Amino acid sequence: MIVDDERINVALITSYLSETYDIIAASNGEDALKIVKTESPDLILLDVVMPGMDGFEVCKIIKQDYKLDFIPIIMLTALTSRNDHQKGIEVGADDFLKKPADKFELNEKIRALLRIKEQHDSLLTDRNKAYEYLDCVGVLIAVLDKNYKLIHINKKGADILGYKRENIINRDWLDLFVAETYVEHVKSKYDKLLKKGKSNSPEYHEYPIMTLTRKERLFRWYDSVRTDEEHNITSILISGEDITEKRKDEIKLMEYANKLKHSNDLKDLFTDVLRHDLLNPAGLIKSFTEILEEKNPSDEQKRIIDNIKKSNLKLIELIEDAAHLAKLESMEEMVFVRTELGPIIRDTIESFTPEIEHKGIKVDMLSGISYPVLANPMIQGVFSNLLSNAIKYSPDSTIIRIKVDDVGDKWKVNITDQGDGIPDKDKAAVFDRFNRLHKDNIKGNGIGLAIVKRITDLHGESVGVNDNPEGKGSIFWFTLKKAQK
Template identity: 30%
Template sequence: MTRKRSKILIIDNENDDVELLEAMLSSDYEVIKAYSGCKGLEIAIAESPDMIILDIMVPDITGHELCRTLKNNERTKLIPILMLTSLAEREEKIKSLEEGADDFLNKPISHMEILSRVQSLLKIKHLQENIIQERNQAYQYLDAAGTIIVIINTDTEIVFANQKSCDIFDWEKKDISGKSWIDFIPEDGCESRKQDLLDTLSGKVEPPEYYERLVVTKNADGTFSECMILWHDVILKDSEGNITGIIRSGEDTTERKIIEEELSKANEKLQISHKLKDEFLANINHELRTPLISIKGFSDLLYNERLGDLNEHQKKTMESVVRNSERLQHLIESLFYVNEMQNETIKYTFSLINIRKILEIIKKDMSPQIDQKGIEVTTDISDSLSPVHGNARYIESVLMHLLGNAIKYTPSGRKISILASEENGEIHIVIKDTGKGIPKEMLTHIFSEAPEEETKCDICYCSQDYGLIICKKIIEAHRGTIGINSEVEQGTEIYVKLPVFVDKGPICT
């Protein structure tokens, strides 16, 4: 008999992402699609899918809110939810789990990773469904109590056991009655548990409200096994207050323990996966940097004519090679910055830096892009800027990214302004373009890692720019601030404020 294919609901407003997920999953699963949060909620309630893949930035309702709503609904609360996000912030992951998400993945998604997560979550769900099904089936045959009930007298003899108890222990009522409860205690720890029981029956100690203990059960072939039971004891007393026995009620938690062990093993595998990822990135870091150092070194030698004179065309070509090798270096450093940011292992080496000199360097380095677009870049940088205590490499990366964005979104023939001044103990840096500008409703999302909505348009910064998020992290690590002002058709200015170093000292160049 062909097994019914599991049904997976994808909730994402990005057509490309939905189509990619569908291509990855459709061969093994039945895929349902929803392009908004409200529609996804409607389909989830009506269709009862086996699993939901939910993008954190769906329109009309946030991914976190939708996740919370699904987990609070009786029809959908047991459906596993896999959250997708392009954001790497640890707080966002924690928030997703707090709202009820069962797992999360960062975009871009690999084929093997999504299949592995889907299979794991569906396996857990199927185990849960099997447990629920077996429990419901067992309830049909339970006697009135529906739970294990055993009465033990002060001599540790079983004077009563209900049908549920007999089913669990696999004993007939006539055979179990009269046996000592001690016979059902496993050999490992038997003496201490026997003493606990005698102390309880004598009134020396009060039993805990709930506790888990293994009991010995009989198999059909006459051999014995062990079963984990969650127990609750009630002391029986006569009219004079003397203890006459214990009513011991319990619930079999063996299957739950099995699931917990499987989850623990799955978590160990996940931790190993994270460790392998970190080791892989560490190796890639070395493998990328080593040839890049050689490329950059020889490029500099050629460009500076240390290995022979260059004609004008060769000089221009080598200038492009040097510039792009530096860009590649910045990209590689950004990649590993994101990884370090995720693992919270970033270490900054601070020294005194000259902001004016950094601005002059990045303007010179980016002059080919400026000239190519025919943009005029004006500067107004104070000659007397105090030094800043920071990491020169990271600050240069921030300012280069901001200037690069300004160049990218400024039409040919227009202007860009770079201003730097010192006010109230801070260095104020402003990079202003004359592009199309940004709608007011988008400004609050520029540096946010979890925008509430995403609007499709071709205006500057409308799509999530993770580079700006990195910039914000770096500036905040330097005890500074970064912000944005913009109006549609009036251009955009991004400002950075960094505290000056009070004690003047030698400036790192």
């Protein structure tokens, strides 16, 4: 851009440069300033003596505008005094040429200043890309000078604080943003960081900051120093993550953990009560009913004693099952050994012989084929509970079938009864004691099947229930891993 009120001077310089550069011109200072803001020229050749605003004033205005201050300005002047030269330096001129300009000297000065501007523009582009990246990250990133004034902050940080960036640049970080009770603590941290010299790793600490609305937010900060080429510290780079909600959640989680521990303590206490304090009176009731049976009671008394015995046996079974489930719930893993399914199933059936004979039920059991599995001895509790339920809820004189299927690397055990069955909508809840508390259409207290589920879970196996395809009833099944022969 050429700024000169003499047309002949503009024409002469244009003839020197037009083959290499695009030329725009202005004949006075006011027009020059308007064109500079719209065209952003790469270099300005500026006459000093012009009507109205002279070249010194034009140069000063351009150099005071941060968006224009790095446009190189060569002042063209017939003035040669030392004072004029000094005045040009003071207003920010980059170089001087005496009129009339020599073509060779003019070209050399322009090339030199444009090389410098090109390097500046490249650095500016890299800086802007870095700032754009910082604006995209989800944490507050800022730069403080050695007096702890804010010299840069990313968009996210300004948004968190509630300010526009231009309104907080060059403001004191400690005074404006740090909560008053933490100012001395934070200043001490930053003072030590500046004294360390070059920092090898970021400094981590926490302190709250105040937003525009004076709302306090807790941040976790990572601080490091910035240095120049001689490794002198120039500023502090701080990045902060808002952990206000996270800290609230941590406190809630800690409170919940304490409540959970208290709940577990109560659960352990209740389990001990089940095993000892409740089981002992139930045992005494059982003993007293046996004594009463020996006293030649009347028929009515026998009926009452028999009802007491049955109710007490149910109570003892419930207490023992609840204690057993509590023990299983506290277990996290089991030891597995190689064992045979056949003997386990036959022993379980034999233990229920009185109940089976009483109801006239036939148990169609598996053949003598070998079924080696990897299991814990507690697996017998699965057979026992499933067979007990099948007997309990099957009509008299019906058949219970026990079958083992080969399903690849596992055995699938099926226990089929001819009872009332389980509705499809309740099948998913039948093994969950807590989901069954109000299921009126599901028989039993649910503890036995909860024990079955827990033992199979500890084995890493599956358990379920299907409808009996042959008619009424259900098929309860579970899987076990085969043992290598």
